[in-house]
Amino acid sequence: MVEPILQVEGLKTHFKLREGILKAVDGISFSLAPDEVLCIVGESGSGKSVTAQSILRLIDPPGQIVEGHIRYRDKDLLKLSEREMEKIRGDRIGIIFQDPMTSLNPVFTIGEQIAEGLREHLNLGKKEAQDRAVDLLRSVGIPNPEDRYQDYPHHFSGGMRQRVLIAAAIACEPDILIADEPTTALDVTIQAQILKLLADVQRRLSSALILITHDLGVVASMADRVLVMYAGEMVEYGDVKTIFEQPKHPYTIGLMNSVIRLDDQRGSELRSIPGTPLVPINPPPGCSFRSRCNAAHALCETEKSRAHSVAGGHLVSCHLMQSDSSQAGSA
């Protein structure tokens, strides 16, 4: 087993709201190998983005990381000073946000914005930074990078802006790249290009990639491992083959049944998961998925399940795993 580059243990990020405490992320743990692609999947509001922001400590009040460890190499990121954290952000851990239309500063040229990070983190001179930025723009597939360097964000289309943002995120060759739903705001045709670019970049830099998405097709084609989240909690965690072929948790099974599969021979019905996700503000005790779960029983009402290890590296948080694992598999 390779030494993991990032280890998240029992991460809890809560938001103190007037209505109560919103447990956006409640006890998430995972580890990331140096060149692994981890996909975090889940419905909207399941805490995927907050997890990503917590890793970079970008949580603003009323949000707060209340518990847990985030170990990057030999440092606990939650114990670093703000100054030290600034050195890690953008340099060792890069992030790409969802909306490329608004993620670039409208008053500076895109070249300047990429060069800015280079000068800050790598102490490059004006000229070196400029040359590097042009190279980076070329490497993410921007035509005529020398000319486009001096264009403003509004001169670019959404797909091109996402390319620019990827260039900015990989400028310092980070060890970890986080992509928070990088294709949600883009056309379907562009989505494929951007994902391919991300995969290329990840391979070229041999960096780790955390890809947040709710597109299971993307997960199947890119992920090494998958973390399924529901209402801020980890539901299932394992490598991509296991999750897709032998999902154990009722929620994961529901997710798998809710997408069209090209390799489906039996023509089984497309099913959605009934109900709506729980908003984890002052959640009641017990499993947060139980109201939508068709395998819920008495224990689910009162107690949260711990994560059961069903096979090597395959974790499932469900009481069914404890009582009878064979029954759970067919549920």
Add this chain to the structure above:
Amino acid sequence: MTKRETVNSEQPQLPGEANSAWRIRRDRYRFHLRTLKLAWYAYAKDNAALGALIFLLVIVLISLLAPLISPYDPADAVASIAASPGTDGVLLGADVDGRDILSRLFWGGRIALLVGIGPTVAATLISLFLGLTAGYFGGWFDQILMRIVDVVFAFPLVLLAIVIAGVLEPGVWTVILAISIALTPYIARLVRTTTLNVKQQPYVEAARAGGAGDTAIILRYILPNMIPPVLVFATTLIGLMMVVGSGLSFLGLGIQPPEADWGTMVAEGRGVLRKAPHVTIFPGVVIVLVALSFNFIGDGLRDALDPRRRSR
């Protein structure tokens, strides 16, 4: 670290090609020149803004050259009382004390511009500091400052300026000080709101995620995105503040006769408005035109400062 070096060497530099320092400097110079040119085109597309700018430049020039081009001393009685325009050798007539109106308009421009621009610049600078700090860092400083601003807001701007000017010795500097104080809350509030607005833009979060600290975010993200609306607002205020300054002088709290000031001139003429309207009309028209010019310039600036409105 080794990873970086290998990628660097992947792109070999052509010797003497982009490497020469003067070339880089020349390219940067050309880029800034192009930006300026585009900004100017965006500004000049607006005919009113262009006209206003030319008009104001003429006014500024006249004010600067007042000692040279004034036909008479603005404080000397050179014609009969309230002489009509064109008579007694005075082109625009004479005021109630027989002083040449044209010369007084020339000299009055100096004070009008000073009273318009001075307080606006001062108030903007103070507001930038206060509003930015309050908006960006928030907390108790924000709370206290905004409550003070609320209190100042309870008084109309002109009334507040009158009160402040009233307790001080009348004069140019009193006017400037009074208007600066009365004006600051208006701009500070705009700066604060804009700061709050820009602060929650995704690109600021993206910048933070890229490792930018508070200083970098304020200087490279908040300030550049906030300057255009504030500058436009301040520019349109210059005209308004000239009118307020004239108003203070009109009430006798500002510039004292015989010193030439447009507002004072209007005030002096009101006694003979029926018999010699030109004494009031000329300075009045000039005040209106100059104030309007600043408004048009503000509009033009908005176009010029927004990269999105500059075409390629």
